[in-house]
Amino acid sequence: MQQIVDRLNELSVGKVSLNEPLKKHTTIKIGGPADLFIQPQSIQGLKDAIDVLKENDIPVQVIGRGSNLLIPDEGIRGAVIQFSKGLDHLEVMDDQIRVGGGYPLVRLSAVISRDELSGFEFAGGIPGSIGGAVYMNAGAHGSDISNILVKAHILFEDGTTEWLTNEEMKFDYRKSVLQDERKGYCIEAIFQLEKGDKQEILAELKKHKEYRRETQPWDHPCAGSIFRNPLPNHAGQLVEELGLKGHQIGGAKISDLHGNFIVNEDDATYDDVMALIELIKDRVKDKYDIEMVTEVEIL
Template sequence: MDKVKNLMKKLAALQAGNIKEQEPLKNHTTWKIGGPAALFFEPSSVEGLEKAMKAIVAEEVPWFVIGKGSNLLISDNGIQGVVIKLGENMTELIQDGETLRVGAGYSLIRLATIMSKKGYSGLEFAGGIPGTVGGAVFMNAGAHGSDISQILQRTRVLLPDGSITWYTKEEMHFSYRTSRLQTEQGICLEAEFLLKKGDREKITKEMQANKEYRRHSQPWNYPCCGSVFRNPLPNYAGKLIEEAGLKGHTIGGAQISEMHANFIVNIGEAKAADVMNLISYVQKTIYDKYGIKMVPEVELIGESSF
């Protein structure tokens, strides 16, 4: 904890952003689950984040990055390090014709909505994905037959040594819900997308249809993180879980959604341990019944309480 205290003093001296101690992470996740972060830091700018990262690395404090907090299951014991939140101060948007440069903290839904109204195609799939641009790049987020890798040209990444580099689409090593940022430490600062000018009415209609599909098929009336399991292609996670009769199964405050079986919802003060036990129960049931291994899409983060 001495390192954390030292880091807090350094970050305060740098005046690089807002700092909080023991911040409850359930206030920053869409599941409304998660213990405290020893340090919680919101950089005021890319430059502020650069300075802060040098201090974090010098003090050898573990770090983790969040955006809107979707697709995350954070331990009830929290994170004994520094959590960096990329938010409103990292939302620059520059458009040059069909090319966009977008800050990592920008809302993906907002971006998709704005560009569809302008008549630019490529982001229709993202109309209902509840995350940031940075999180979407990290996960290669996708839906409706498309994903981030289809439109990304390159991404600007802050490396742990404080240097900044650009990775091309090829260098990001994208695959299904995967990128190199999941295996190598680095923070997406901004992304460059290539869209296509098209028929505004047709683009808006397609995105609205995608939004409506999500609204009617997914349980956003309860705190949830999005899809819990990766689809074990050619099968679909939700279909397997539903066919196994697991819809509505509840452990503690966590429940497999009655609306969509690949969603686990927080129906009342759920703990991370409740969700993890439910994930394990699904994995065992599906493996015993079908011989299929279910791999979580959600990231499991923090001091072990799972």
């Protein structure tokens, strides 16, 4: 593996390390080491890294800011590539923006408000990045990525890249074509926004952030919403009706504040969280005959 590290460094792909603890890169603070951890400094660096990994038959897993991830305590064999600094470029083009997959949603919504651009207010409190948001069609407050995306620059698992239009992304509730039919990752995206009133945009952002602060347990390590809402029902409400809020297994606890959040209360393990997930699935199925589907990515 050291030879591969040396080759990646020769190509100046970005930051490369061995046995990197992934709990340092997830918001729930769970996850064992990655054999090889790469933070590309550019799109070209990303492509070069993928080429080297393919040549050496090393499996690749891509992550963003780790806000929607659950990673085993055993870690990830092979390489983990994180979209972060180096893939966080932003170009404002009148009422459109071109933004890198590693750009944080919270920062983006704040930055473009200065240019009086409206359309990203819904994402003001979502602690993820553009790549993950496009991948799962992230949304809140009645809007989502599919409403504003023009096209996305995709890195497919075979190492090829292609721009996909909004229609080609086949968006659905918390889904896109990248999750199954054409597995891949969003390197960058172009969004169509609208000119708006700066003070109204800022007021909307503030309202959404305050709502999340009051209703979601971001003062504890967590991975965001655990389940997709089985519409017309809401996952958190079903958990609350079952009396499961506050239930704890090991160091993992169903939040007292919101039933669709599991927090790392006391050095929780992957197995602790999975036990709570299975408990919720079983109880909801027994009482409501509803199959719960996880929103969090379980690697």
